[in-house]
């Protein structure tokens with residue numbers, strides 16, 4: 001495992017490529033930010049909006065996929081209040097939405113927008129979650145498929161041609177240069193950067209999950225998007241993206257952070273809408289040898305708010321454990337017990353990072369220089 005010399009991301013993280021100078025592609029993209037002519041991009045954005053104003057049915061100018069998190073509140077604020085666009089907001093309702101997630105979604109609804117909350121059949125969600133846990137070691141795949149497909153299909157159904165996403169993951173967290181520079185999102189982007197692990201939704205068809213069960217999760221084809229003249233854009237392409245700034249704005253609109261501190265990672269204002277998302281991030285521990293703190297600290301370093309040394313100290317003191325509250329919610333939903341969850345997670349431990357020992361799985365070469373034993377990661 002090789003770590004970036006500037007941030008704390010290792011080359012095991014998908015999308016991260018560390019160059020000869022020891023610096024990762026996400027840091028290089030961030031370092032090039034001042035060279036981006038943001039004023040030109042803003043003007044391009046404003047010119048583009050003119051093409052979409054008043055074009056959707058029922059008077060909608062754009063569609064905004066929202067979770068109720070800080071970023072979605074920022075997206076709505078930008079489009080509705082700054083640019084006077086009339087958005088239709090749509091949420092994929094995760095089966096394990098938290099109380100705080102609902103409260104924050106209500107704050108977004110209070111911004112006076114039309115909002116759709118789309119639930120999928122719970123029994124299918126359950127079977128699909130079991131399948132993706134068992135086959136991909138991921139608790140985040142069904143909800144990512146759901147949120148991507150609901151957004152794009154609702155835009156097609158309502159004939160809304162502008163879909164406004166938040167950041168481009170390829171630009172912010174590592175991806176190819178051409179993907180990072182692309183303002184548009186398409187089916188291929190979803191498979192590559194949308195946490196789907198490059199696997200087609202329909203490929204989950206099996207004895208327990210029918211083709212019909214999966215249709216709502218499937219993504220529209222690029223041809224369908226083209227025929228419907230959908231432009232799905234990243235707001236982060238046109239305006240510099242900073243989760244901390246988004247949080248500051250969201251707070252003014254009634255968004256609440258987690259009062260008991262961060263669930264995982266460094267941010268107490270992120271990853272709090274759904275019990276499954278913290279587990280989705282937790283899986284990275286086994287697969288890539290990182291926790292959410294690595295992601296957050298890397299963003300903080302790139303934005304000049306944290307030194308690399310401080311970040312390593314945070315990693316040392318802030319293990320990205322799996323929280324009982326989240327694990328219990330998942331287990332209750334899919335009918336597993338804790339030991340089954342733990343065995344499933346451990347079965348996805350990357351053998352290049354972890355070695356089995358009598359005391360448990362051990363990782364060598366960790367960024368803090370310490371020997372890491374997996375047993376302490378549950379609370």
Ligand SMILES: [Zn+2]
Pocket residue numbers: 004005006007008009023024025026027028
């Ligand atoms: Zn880096």
